Amino acid sequence: MKIERIWLHHLRMKLVGPFETSFGRTLERDCILIEAACDGLVGFGECVADRKPGYAYETTETAWHVLRDFLVPLVLDHELESVDDFQRRAAVVRGHPMAKAGLEMALWDLIGKATGQSLFEQFQGSRDRVEVGVSVGIQEDPHALVAAVAAYLGEGYRRVKVKIKPGRDVEDIRVLRAAYPDVPLQVDANAAYTFETAQGLKPLDSFDLLLIEQPLAEDDLWDHSRLQRAFQTPICLDESIVSVRHARQALEMGACRVVNIKPGRVGGLSRAIAIHDLCAAQGIPVWCGGMLETGVGRAANLALASLPGFNLPGDISATRRYYAEDITRQRFVLNADSTISVPKGPGLGIEIDNQALKRVRVKHLRLA
Numbered sequence: 001m002k003i004e005r006i007w008l009h010h011l012r013m014k015l016v017g018p019f020e021t022s023f024g025r026t027l028e029r030d031c032i033l034i035e036a037a038c039d040g041l042v043g044f045g046e047c048v049a050d051r052k053p054g055y056a057y058e059t060t061e062t063a064w065h066v067l068r069d070f071l072v073p074l075v076l077d078h079e080l081e082s083v084d085d086f087q088r089r090a091a092v093v094r095g096h097p098m099a100k101a102g103l104e105m106a107l108w109d110l111i112g113k114a115t116g117q118s119l120f121e122q123f124q125g126s127r128d129r130v131e132v133g134v135s136v137g138i139q140e141d142p143h144a145l146v147a148a149v150a151a152y153l154g155e156g157y158r159r160v161k162v163k164i165k166p167g168r169d170v171e172d173i174r175v176l177r178a179a180y181p182d183v184p185l186q187v188d189a190n191a192a193y194t195f196e197t198a199q200g201l202k203p204l205d206s207f208d209l210l211l212i213e214q215p216l217a218e219d220d221l222w223d224h225s226r227l228q229r230a231f232q233t234p235i236c237l238d239e240s241i242v243s244v245r246h247a248r249q250a251l252e253m254g255a256c257r258v259v260n261i262k263p264g265r266v267g268g269l270s271r272a273i274a275i276h277d278l279c280a281a282q283g284i285p286v287w288c289g290g291m292l293e294t295g296v297g298r299a300a301n302l303a304l305a306s307l308p309g310f311n312l313p314g315d316i317s318a319t320r321r322y323y324a325e326d327i328t329r330q331r332f333v334l335n336a337d338s339t340i341s342v343p344k345g346p347g348l349g350i351e352i353d354n355q356a357l358k359r360v361r362v363k364h365l366r367l368a
């Protein structure tokens with residue numbers, strides 16, 4: 001396959017409401033849509049790097065720079081044999097996994113369209129609907145949290161993840177747990193604690209949580225392993241797992257008992273599948289994380305989460321959880337059993353709504 005042209009589209013989409021994590025509050029989400037043309041077909045990919053380097057060091061601007069100046073030139077007008085071939089070329093660019101993952105996704109979409117296969121078929125998924133949960137941001141106070149969770153349960157979500165930060169942790173979860181003794185519940189700190197301050201989270205062990213996600217810094221596997229030894233609740237790593245090697249080392253060290261897999265964080269869907277395979281071989285539960293994707297990344301995550309080792313509900317909510325309007329014609333809806341159906345059309349199985357795309361586009365660039 002020879003990519004003839006690539007367009008980058010910088011998008012800024014309004015959220016239906018504010019989303020607050022330990023690193024800040026956001027009302028809009030930026031991303032880059034990558035459009036790659038080859039033999040009369042176009043493939044799309046989503047780069048999930050956000051406007052600010054809060055979740056990770058990459059930003060929309062750094063990803064734009066790395067795509068335009070380094071990654072796109074590696075693929076334009078070169079004969080590409082496969083996604084692995086792309087990854088081998090992209091290895092000359094150190095880091096920048098979200099930029100790589102966005103371009104890789106466009107290749108998967110193109111290959112699927114050229115062969116008539118959906119990503120679900122390319123990945124050999126094992127189920128056509130995947131269990132999902134909702135991620136709830138930090139609210140005004142614990143009572144507002146209970147009200148927010150009540151609304152999501154009313155919409156049909158059966159698993160709830162709550163964002164926590166120092167000062168808004170044990171008490172919030174105590175109140176929520178009292179209101180909902182049986183709801184599958186997990187928390188996510190987005191790296192807001194140190195080994196010392198995380199000792200204050202010990203009471204969480206009595207709330208029967210599915211997991212505690214990323215309590216400590218992203219580059220700190222070692223202290224996570226010390227913390228996991230002190231906690232009964234499984235620790236799940238998100239930000240810390242940036243490669244297959246990190247996943248293996250985290251498991252060897254006992255730094256976590258569950259892994260959150262996000263294609264953007266690990267450099268692409270192919271890497272995400274490799275981490276899934278590693279964890280499945282060791283009997284380690286994994287689930288698909290979310291980055292407030294548009295319909296493009298959401299479709300990819302659904303295909304990924306259809307693999308058999310994804311045995312915990314993903315952070316893949318319905319489109320309307322974040323967006324009143326999306327750039328895809330497809331809107332993803334929650335089924336009655338708290339699942340979302342995996343798209344079945346060729347490639348990602350989505351169609352771009354060009355009018356909607358233009359409404360949310362900040363800038364665009366044609367390469368070649």
Ligand code: SMG
Nearest residue numbers: 055135289290291292293315317
């Ligand atoms: O897509 O529903 C989603 C977002 C889920 O909480 C979510 N993602 O650390 O897991 C995480 C966060 C990262 C994004 S925070 C802006």
Ligand code: MG
Nearest residue numbers: 188213214238
């Ligand atoms: Mg997380």
